Amino acid sequence: MSDPELRRPLAELGMLRDIAVDRGRARVGIALTIVGCPAAERIASDVRAAAASVSGVDDVELEIGVMSPAERRDLTERLREGRPARQMPFGPDSLTRVIAVTSGKGGVGKSTLTANLAVALAARGLSVGLVDADVHGFSIPGLLGLVDAEGAVPQPTRLDDLMLPPIAHDVKVISIGMFLQSRAGDAPVGAVAWRGPMLHRTVTQFLTDVFFGDLDVLLLDMPPGTGDIAISVGQLLPHADVIVVTTPQSAAADVAVRSGLVARQTGQRVIGVVENMAALTLPDGTVMDLFGSGGGLRVAETLSDAAHDVPLLASVPLSPALRADADDGRPVVIAHPDDPAAQQIDALAAILAAQPRGLARRSLPFSAG
Structure with missing residues (x-):
């Protein structure tokens, strides 16, 4: 039995209380982390089911309480694993691979691609976190179906x-859209009118105050362009890998190169380019290249030099299913895995999952013998 938010066993988290069995009746006490815990019903259901599955147990009596302030403090200390409060766990020594997905301009499908890539990586058994760093144009909650009917x-x-x-x-997600509600039940506020210092603080809090646990991959959906957030992420995560997203169109490709160059100036490594909205093969076999062709390869070649090999990692075709599923809050890699766009994104996930995490500038736990 694990906490559905923390993804750790209840016993390890100190959430299990007294357990007793008397004449076929099991009495189990659990302590939720907070009053009004959103996972309370699921935790209670899982505990009941686990207790009922024990041989000789005919009935389950569940006692639900809440952790004391001291118990919560002890839990948060254990979750931090010795790190001081407000310290970012994704520094150069972290074994989590950080990948920022960026683009030169908006409207190239970067967020849709990032959301589906995160889900595809999680489906391959990786522990994945996703930070919606596009504060002004946040869309990740909607793309992953985290927005209800209201x-x-x-x-x-x-x-x-x-x-x-x-x-x-199976992707842990944080977005500014989760905080912009004036009161319970209201729809999210539609716009964020923030400038540099507030944007920097928001990104910093996402990276320090959000408990992602042990991640294999942390994806950042970056805002388009080379503005305040790109600079902040470059300062906070100079060891991050970067994927540049473009369309085949020359105008988009030329601008996309700039985002890769700025990332490289901060010390980040551009690991590849993804071309989105590539040519679509119609049912009769004809090919429709609505946005032209060659933009992705041109960006990859421009960013490559003697010191940097930047490959074209994927060319994702235009896809009605990808568009419709995004509007419905369903990742196409799950809803329509046989769609050509979904297959390209899954192939991209396979490439990234197979790549070893770079150890440059990271401390390794070796000592002289």
């Missing part, structure tokens, strides 16, 4: 000074 987005569960991110399709 337009509300679930907020992270607060555990003292830690935030537990909502999970969609």
Whole structure:
């Protein structure tokens, strides 16, 4: 039995209380982390089912309480694993691979690609986190189906000074859209009018105050262009890998190169280019290249030099299914895995999953013998 938000066993988290069995009746006590815990019903259901599955147990009596402030403090200390509060766990020594997905301009499908890539990586058994760093144009919650019929987005569960991110399709997700609700039940506020310092603080809090746990991959859906957030992420995560997204169109490709160059100036490594909205093969076999051709390869070649080999990692074709599924909050890699766009994204996930995490500038746990 594990906490669905923390993804750790209840016993390890100190959430199990007294357990006793008397004449076929099991009495189990559990302590939720906070009052009004959004996972309370699921935890209670899982505990009942686990207790009922024990041989000789005919009935289950569940006692539900809440952790004391001291118990919560102890839990947060254990979750931090010795790190001080407000310290980012994704520094150069972290074994989590950080990948920023960026683009030169908006409208190239970067967020849709990032959301599907995260789900495809999680489907391959990786532990994946996703930061929606596109603060002004946040769309990740909607793309992953985290928006309900009234337009509300679930907020992270607060555990003292830690935030537990909502999970969609086994991806832990954080977005500014989860906080922009004036009161319970209201639809999210439609716009964010923030400038540099506030944007930097927001990204910093996403990376320090959100408890993602042990991740294999942390994806960042970056805003288009080379503005404040790109600079902040470059300062906070200079060891991050970068994927540049473009369309085949020359105008998009020329601008996409700039985002790769700026990332490289901060020390980040451009690991490849993804061409989105590539040619679509129609049912009669004809090919429709609505946005032209060659843009992705041109960006890859421009960013490559003697010191940097930047490959074209994927060419994702135009896809009605990808568009429709995105509008419905369903990742196409799950809803229509046989779609050509879904297959290209899954192939991209396979490439990234197979790549070893770089150890440059990371401390390794070796000592002289």
